[in-house]
Amino acid sequence: MSLSFKKTTLLFIIFCGFLFFLINVIELNSNYKNIKTPNATKSLQNTLITKDISNKPPIETDDSNENSFKNVKKPKSKETIIIVKKDQTFSSILDNFNFDNKKKFAIINAINAIYDLRELKVNQKIIFLIDKNENVEKIIIELNFNTNLEADLRSDIKIVKKELETFSEINSQEYVISNSLYADGINNNIPNQILIKLIQLFSFDLDFQRDIQKDTKVSISYEKIFVKNKSDYALGDIEYAKIIIKNNTLEYFKFLTDDGFIDYFNRQGKNVKKSILKTPIDGARISSSFGMRKHPISGFNKMHKGVDFAAPIGTPVYAGGNGVIEMVGVNGGYGKYIRIRHNNEYKTAYAHLNSYRKGISKGVRVNQGEVIGYVGNTGRSTGPHLHYEIIYQNKKVNPLKLKLPSGKILKGDELARFEKNYKMILANHLNNLFE
Numbered sequence: 001m002s003l004s005f006k007k008t009t010l011l012f013i014i015f016c017g018f019l020f021f022l023i024n025v026i027e028l029n030s031n032y033k034n035i036k037t038p039n040a041t042k043s044l045q046n047t048l049i050t051k052d053i054s055n056k057p058p059i060e061t062d063d064s065n066e067n068s069f070k071n072v073k074k075p076k077s078k079e080t081i082i083i084v085k086k087d088q089t090f091s092s093i094l095d096n097f098n099f100d101n102k103k104k105f106a107i108i109n110a111i112n113a114i115y116d117l118r119e120l121k122v123n124q125k126i127i128f129l130i131d132k133n134e135n136v137e138k139i140i141i142e143l144n145f146n147t148n149l150e151a152d153l154r155s156d157i158k159i160v161k162k163e164l165e166t167f168s169e170i171n172s173q174e175y176v177i178s179n180s181l182y183a184d185g186i187n188n189n190i191p192n193q194i195l196i197k198l199i200q201l202f203s204f205d206l207d208f209q210r211d212i213q214k215d216t217k218v219s220i221s222y223e224k225i226f227v228k229n230k231s232d233y234a235l236g237d238i239e240y241a242k243i244i245i246k247n248n249t250l251e252y253f254k255f256l257t258d259d260g261f262i263d264y265f266n267r268q269g270k271n272v273k274k275s276i277l278k279t280p281i282d283g284a285r286i287s288s289s290f291g292m293r294k295h296p297i298s299g300f301n302k303m304h305k306g307v308d309f310a311a312p313i314g315t316p317v318y319a320g321g322n323g324v325i326e327m328v329g330v331n332g333g334y335g336k337y338i339r340i341r342h343n344n345e346y347k348t349a350y351a352h353l354n355s356y357r358k359g360i361s362k363g364v365r366v367n368q369g370e371v372i373g374y375v376g377n378t379g380r381s382t383g384p385h386l387h388y389e390i391i392y393q394n395k396k397v398n399p400l401k402l403k404l405p406s407g408k409i410l411k412g413d414e415l416a417r418f419e420k421n422y423k424m425i426l427a428n429h430l431n432n433l434f435e
């Protein structure tokens with residue numbers, strides 16, 4: 001009897017102990033969740049928004065990259081940061097470390113195979129990770145805001161380019177114009193680069209001199225892009241812009257179209273842009289229009305199948321519309337020449353260029369208004385100018401007389417996707433403004 005009583009008590013005590021343990025575990029777990037949740041959701045929201053509306057390639061989250069930062073903090077290896085000075089070569093930077101000549105040239109050759117070291121710029125950052133035996137185990141070159149080149153020297157030389165993880169933040173602001181869209185934007189701490197984009201965005205619909213009056217209200221959301229462990233940031237795209245003039249509201253939302261272009265649409269899914277620009281250059285005057293004329297070089301009467309815009313050498317030339325580069329290169333009397341294919345019916349061509357913008361090559365996608373090259377005087381040309389052609393169904397047509405179709409109007413599934421997207425952008429914008 002007494003034995004069984006003892007047993008029961010013992011069992012009861014064990015059971016209570018287990019219960020106590022269980023409660024603790026549950027409580028710990030819920031505490032852990034409480035700590036984690038807000039951050040996790042916030043960054044998830046941010047990523048979701050960015051992912052949905054940007055056409056940047058998905059960001060590679062690389063654990064080894066994180067490790068390299070952790071290595072920095074380990075006491076065993078230390079880091080030396082070199083900021084490239086004027087006229088300093090990579091070879092002379094390596095002389096600060098204990099490499100023999102053979103190793104030095106092996107490193108330079110290995111890096112040069114992936115990145116041309118002559119492109120090192122003043123103020124570019126190079127990090128050397130040094131182990132406890134004073135040997136450099138890793139060299140990290142910051143190529144741009146979110147790309148590093150890493151040379152691992154521990155056994156063989158291994159070179160990798162690493163995209164750093166980025167995250168973005170949407171900034172939203174509202175202001176009233178008392179002077180101008182630009183000046184008041186600057187006074188409201190909106191970055192210059194974003195204001196220029198804003199002006200471009202509205203330039204299809206607005207005459208800035210006439211339409212914008214005192215007390216016009218502007219609303220804008222734009223993206224700031226950050227990289228982990230860095231304090232500086234890059235500016236991304238405008239997400240949302242609204243301007244209210246008298247009784248007219250212009251409102252545009254950023255959207256990544258099915259064919260891969262970042263573009264802006266109003267709530268009805270209508271594109272802000274006209275399909276092709278008639279003047280793909282700023283502030284130039286027409287020096288020769290489309291039609292018969294005496295050719296200034298040959299002297300013969302000839303049909304001039306384009307429009308000439310006189311402008312100083314180096315003036316930026318814009319892509320007339322969204323499209324794909326079909327040709328870049330010297331093209332006979334045209335000199336340096338670019339042709340863009342916009343769709344099945346329209347192409348545009350740009351001749352006598354001085355140079356092409358870096359990165360412009362056959363097959364590259366360009367957006368309307370993006371700089372593709374610079375005015376020059378190459379080929380059969382009598383002075384610096386841009387010769388611009390619009391080609392419709394393989395015939396050169398007069399750009400100034402052409403009735404251009406308006407920009408894209410979203411339909412069906414694409415429209416449905418846009419609607420979901422714009423509601424998210426708007427909610428985020430309002431939330432930022434009034435939170």
Ligand SMILES: [Zn+2]
Nearest residue numbers: 306307308387
């Ligand atoms: Zn011409």
